[in-house]
Each structure stands twice: as structure tokens, then as C-alpha cells.
Amino acid sequence: MEDASKTAPSPPTLHDVAREAGVSVATASRALNGSARNVRSENVRRVRAAAAKLNYEPHLSAQAIAKGSTRTVALVVGDVADPYFSAIAAGVSGAAEEAGLIVTMAVADRSPDRELEIVRTLRGQRPRVLIIAGSRVDGTDTRAPLIEELEEYRTTGGRVIMISQRDLPFATVTVDNHGGARRLAHALARLGYRRYAIFRAPERVRTSTDRCAGFLAGLRESGAGGAPPVVVEAEFTRSGGHEAARRLLERGYEDVEAVFAVNDVMAIGAMTALRESGVVPGRDLAVAGFDDIGSAVDVVPPLTSVAVPLKEAGLRAMRLALSPDDRAAEERIATHVVVRESTPVLRPSG
Amino acid sequence: MEDASKTAPSPPTLHDVAREAGVSVATASRALNGSARNVRSENVRRVRAAAAKLNYEPHLSAQAIAKGSTRTVALVVGDVADPYFSAIAAGVSGAAEEAGLIVTMAVADRSPDRELEIVRTLRGQRPRVLIIAGSRVDGTDTRAPLIEELEEYRTTGGRVIMISQRDLPFATVTVDNHGGARRLAHALARLGYRRYAIFRAPERVRTSTDRCAGFLAGLRESGAGGAPPVVVEAEFTRSGGHEAARRLLERGYEDVEAVFAVNDVMAIGAMTALRESGVVPGRDLAVAGFDDIGSAVDVVPPLTSVAVPLKEAGLRAMRLALSPDDRAAEERIATHVVVRESTPVLRPSG
């Protein structure tokens, strides 16, 4: 008769399965997981049957501690609700599940301090892989401690992968922000635009800064000797873009033909703000963004942007992590310009 | 002299910390985590210092197995890249981090089979809480096994929370789909609309079906004796909406004044499809959606929708999970109609 204890029953253990199957735990373990082949097939059957009957599920923590390694990949994102990050998360999660890994996700709220804190506690999980997605931010005092933390993690067998820019000495999936913005500038110049406004995030947000620099470089190369662009600084979010547009309208936009917002959510927020003030995007003022998020084709007019295969970036990050190659590799994600109606031909090219 | 072993160094353990601090592991454990107060403060200091010096981070798996419980909450979503789910994920993750819990995320690809499989393997993590977000799907043969799996999980101390509709015997955060759609129908009727098309997902997707039913009920109550709505069935995604609109156009839409799409991504996809065919949404054909996702205000015309506080749903789910109350509670998330320009006044009300 079973000991009908009154305490909360606990899930069946390998012992239970072994007993049920009439074999030792060792055999049960081998049959279910370990080096499978060294078990008489009869016993494999019995163990499997017992496991199924008891609805046994191995205790991952126990396995982790016994084997000395987990099957976990930890993902740090700036903000899940932002399509930029959720696309990356989708890629990572897809590749991870394919590889039989479990994803744990932490949200850093775009704060470098929070990011550091998260990385620290994440180490407690002893994840196989640690993927950090999110723009590097210059001039914070968390840079050094973060590097130290990650360095140590790597020393003890972990794999670090960054997604964004190559700023820290770890394997990185970089997005070609500079090149994409540069080519966008060329494309706009070809359409006849000469005078620009740029909606950018604060200087220290690297992604924004890289895109700006690329855009400016592209402008110079196009020989558009026009006045330097009007620069409006705001948050790296939809509402940041909205606000930037309002500020531009306040100032007056007679001297600008096109706005380059450093990401699509800003561009979309800006378009809405323009429209709210009776300025028709694409007709009265051209707008271009960056990222080519899904909704770029659903706004009006459809948004010219620079496509960044974010989901693929997530996939590649996982693949990089799983590759045997140990060193701080760099994997470059190409970007390409997608011209849509938000930047119509302004001056027919000669 | 340290044993400079050649194998990959492993992270410091509690033993290392104890040795460094000159106390026993037991004391070190108590100082760092356990019942803190029974340690001489001098020793607490020493242990803390040692831990900091070694950059010690407790091995969560080891703690889990020693304590017999984890600090993990497992979240199952249909698709992270969909704003519906990423909003929920944001809510869950926010509340979890606040409670010091770690979130592990799995993506079911909207497949009930995958969902079941995930739940099964997730049990191996022994999470404290298991949150399943995603529409219930009728008529699958996974329902019974899913219930069994979850039941067992609960028996062994886990908390199950569903987000969507109350279909399974577990605590649920339900979204008032029926009521919201019903009130949307009232609102549209008040604006003068009489003849509708409905873009819905297949019958078995409960969320879609509930919204349809609510909408139809609202129509009846409004006494709009018009012809029954034209129903177009498509996928529950943006491209489903796009396709539904195309099919409606093919068929001809002279007899419909407004489209109700059962979610915003469908509605937005539909608007784009309409526009691609030269049909101006809001002028030639009104469109309304459901969920009030962020981009509803950024499309043109801004989309009439039913607001569902998804992030809050995630928060509430976590809160429910953490509440002592054990039984299958139900927490209702209210929804409310937001009328925007995609459904302008059609017939001035009398």
C-alpha cells in the first residue's frame, strides 16, 4: 500500500520509474536519456512504458546539476513590446527550440543599469548561451563591469552573443546600420531630395548615432551641397518620433523636404503627428525610417525604410552561439533600402 | 597554492565562498540566502565580502533541487512577433521581474499540438507558475491530454493560469470578447451602419468565434434588420486580413458599408488590401478591428477598435498566479470601444 502522505504530492522521480519498471535507477537513466544504446531493448521498453504510465518528466534542474550544464539560452532584450525586439526574440526562440534549448527572457527596459543587473543574476541560471540584444549606449559606467561580468561568464564556459554593434569584445551579430543609412541617403538624393531633417535619439545611443553618421556620409557622397540637416533629438520610440515631428512643425519646416527618422517606430509616430497637424506625409513632407518593421507597409503612405532582417538576426545569433568556433566572431547582417510612397520622386533625375 | 587544473574553470561555488570567508558552507548559505538573522553579523559581512570578491552567483538549479522549488514562471505564447502576444509578454515579464521571478518563454506557433508538447516539456522545469496565452481552439484532440497534463502539474504544486477564454478548468484571465464586440456593433449602428462584412478566423478559433457572436448579438439588439453580414473566413493574422479583403473585393462590396475584422492585425492588413485596389478605407468602406494595438492610431484612417489592455492582462495573470487563493478563479478584463476615423458617421442619427 502506498504511503498516502498528506503533503503536496511531488512529481514522479526517476526512482519511481525505475521501481515501476523493475530496474535500477542507473538503467532507467540510461534508457531515458544517457548513452541510450547500452541497455537491453526489453528494458528500454519497460522503462519507457513506466515513464509514460507515471507521466514522468525529468527534473531539468537535477539534470543540470548532475551533468554540470544546462540547456538554457538566456535572452536579454530592451523591450518585448517593441517590434524590433520581438522580431529578434522570435528568431532566437525559433532557432533555440529547434536545437532543443529553452529560452529564458529578461527585459532590460533599455536601461544599461538594468541590463547589467540582469546579466548578473542570469549567470545564476548557468545558461549555455547568453544573447544580449539592444543598442550599446556610450558613456555609461556600466560598460566596464558588464564586460567583466561577461568575460567571467565566458571563462566558465558560457557563450556570449551580442546583437547590435560590435562594441564589446564578444561575438556579435552586427546590423549594417551605417551602410544602410548611407544607401538610403543615396536613394533619397536620387529621388531629388536635397534638404533634410533627421530625427535621432540621444547621442549615446549607438544604433541611432551610427545610422545618423551613415546618412550624413551618404549625403556628402551624393554631393548634395545643401544646408546641413535640421537635427531633432528625441526618444528612440514611437512617442519620441511623434514629439520630434511636433517640434519640427513648431520650428517650421519650409526648409526641409524629407525627414529621416532613425527607426520606423519613430518615423511612424512622426507621420501621425504630421497628419494631426494637417501636414500630409509623402506629399507635404517626405518621411523615411529604418528597420522595415512589418507595419511599414500598412501605414499611409507606405514607409520608405531600410530593411533589417531582425528575425534572421536572432536566428544567426543562435547559430553563432552553437557553432564550435570559440572566438569573438562577427556576423554582419546586411540591410537594404526599400523605397515606398512616403518618399515620392521630388525632382525627376537628370 | 591553488590547484591550477587545466580543465575549463567552473564558477565559484558556495564552498569557495565559505572557505574564503573562513566559515562553514552552512553558515555561508544562511548568510547569503536562507533564514538570514541567525548569523553573527560579523560573519554575514565576511561572507558577503567573500561572495563579492569571488563574484559568486548562486547556482539556481542547485537551489531549486535543494529547496524543491524554483523561482521560474513559464510563459507559452502563440507568436512573439504578434503585438497581441508581445504585449502580454511585456506584462507578464514586468510583473515577474518585480516578484523576483525568472520568465521562460516558449512559442507555440498557434498550434495546439505544439502547445501540448511545450507544456509537457515545460513541466521538466518545475516552474512555479505556468501561463498559457492564446486562443483556445475547439475540436482538437489535444484538449483532453492538455487538461490532464495541467491537472497533474497543478496537483504537484504548480499554478496554471490561462489568458484568453474560460474553457479549461483553470484560473483564467478572460478578455471580454463577446461584450466588446457587442458594444462595437452598437456603436457602429449608432453611426448609421446597417450592412456588414465580417472577417473572421476559422470556426474553431474561440477568440474569433466569441467576437463574431458578440458582434452579431449587438447587431440584433440594435434592431438593424438588414441582410445578414457577409462572412469571410481567413487566417487570424495580418495576411489573413489582407486576403479576406481581396476576396471581398472580388465578390463585390456594393452591399456592405462596414467591415468588422476580428482583430486589428487583420483589419490593418485588410485596409492595405483595400487601398491597393483603390478602395479608400473609411470613405468607400468603413473598417473596424479588435484589440486596439498600438499601431491602430498610426494607420490611415485611424482604426476604430475595441481596446483590450493586453499588458495589464499579463500583469493580472501574474498577480493571480501569486495570490494565495488556490482555486480556478476568473479575472475578467474589460474591453471598451474606441471609435476613430475608419468608421465615420454614415447616417446622422435621428
Added chain:
DNA sequence: TTGAAAGCGCTACCAG
């Protein structure tokens, strides 16, 4: 207030 030691569930080594 402390330390020794017995586990937690599982794997892997070592004998048979």
C-alpha cells in the same frame, strides 16, 4: 550561533 551531515533528482563511473 555554528558546523556536520543528510538529502534533493539525476548522471556517470566502476565493478560485476
Added chain:
DNA sequence: CTGGTAGCGCTTTCAA
């Protein structure tokens, strides 16, 4: 091929 058993890193009695 199989079973016994020594850990894995940590918590938690139990005595001291």
C-alpha cells in the same frame, strides 16, 4: 548490459 554509489551545489535538520 546492469546495479551500486559517489558526487553535482545547495539547503536544512540536528547536535553541539
